[in-house]
Amino acid sequence: MVYTTYGSPDVLQLTQVAKPTPRDNDVLIRIHAVSANAADWHLMRGDPFLFRLVSGLLKPKNTILGADIAGRVEAVGKNVQGFRPGDAVFGDISGCGLGGFAEYVAVPEHAVIPKPASMTFEEAAAVPMAAVTALQALRDKGQIQPGHSVLIHGASGGVGTFAVQIAKWFRAEVTAVCSTRNVDLVRSIGADHVIDYTQADFTTTGQRYDLILAANGDRSIFEYKRALAPTGRYVVTGGSMAQLFQGMLLGPLLSMAGPQKLGNVAARPNQKDLAFLKELLEAGSVVPVIDRWYPLSETAEAIRYLEAGHARGKVVITVTHHE
Incomplete structure (x- = not known):
């Protein structure tokens, strides 16, 4: 889901783009689920204007939104030590350029941690x-x-x-x-x-x-x-x-x-804090509340629903891959 100009959810368009290539310290993730956040629609609209100081004054620098991802490692860069292809992971990638509203994303390995085994990809994507x-x-x-x-x-x-x-x-x-x-x-x-x-x-x-x-x-x-x-x-x-x-x-x-x-508070993505929360999730002390699920092709509707302000818990987007 790509956007090249600021505006309403209608600016989000389903587009074919090149599959990302992981750099030496990156993992390539095949995304199974991604959740929508208020940050997504603020960035989409470029409002408040302060967001544009980071995202681009006249048009967005990063054209694919989506921060909270869960999926499987598809490939790893030559310096990656902590993950292997097939590992199930989740994390907040807002600190490394976003890109979660897609089938694949390449991010530094420090942006993700192993997914709790007891949770679905949709549940994990709702968390970070x-x-x-x-x-x-x-x-x-x-x-x-x-x-x-x-x-x-x-x-x-x-x-x-x-x-x-x-x-x-x-x-x-x-x-x-x-x-x-x-x-x-x-x-x-x-x-x-x-x-x-x-x-x-x-x-x-x-x-x-x-x-x-x-x-x-x-x-x-x-x-x-x-x-x-x-x-x-x-x-x-x-x-x-x-x-x-x-x-x-x-x-x-x-x-x-x-x-x-x-x-x-300006929260920052943090592997240590996410690992702490993973323990609470695995213990059942914290359970994600999910309101609705949408397919990737209906991301605009997911953002529109979230922006209306009445979501109960999280809104999750599921990704079906087309090879």
Whole structure:
């Protein structure tokens, strides 16, 4: 699926391209599944404009999107030590040029790790970017501790469903915020308390939280601040542009004014963190939630559905190979 100009999902076109050739430190992966992320549609549209400073001002430099892949190693470069053809792998390739919306991709071997044997390729593809984002937001930026009162705003989305489960693994008390249709879902993955935002406003209940993770939503940073404990932390990973920019610009200023810490997290692909999450997946402590599956030819529809903002967990694209 190639795009050569910024715009709506209609810019994505199914095209025949040359099969990539792995360099000395690369593995060539035959992709079985890839998941879609908010980053894909932001890059597709070139919006916000800041994305274009990385992806290309007037047109995209990397014309194939897709970061979260799962598949089998087809060939290896001469310097590759850790993998052999036939190995099942998964990973986030956003740090090495993307390219997951395709039948094959060649990436440095450090971009992927062995797939959990008990998981399907579709389940594995749902994990890397969203789960690592949730982990880094909670553990690193949020400094989560056992017994912490944690609120997750946007608990039913890709990052949110992982965040609920990871926070429970850290033995926190988790309050999930979602819509009516997702109350049972977030409760089923471990949330201790659920707030239906159509029925109640978590910023006005008087409850204070040690950690608030905004994985979605559109609230003022001052409203989040009001719901924080005196030494609490607010971390934003998604939601509206206003919410993201307030976290980026006002968060550091508000953090200097007192013990509360507020700001964004820019998650980075990380083999060590993905390996840590693999252990949680293999233990059954974390289970990916998948809303819908689409074939590669319907990637535009997958992105359109994700962009509408109502996906429950992850949207996965399955790749059928045409030899």
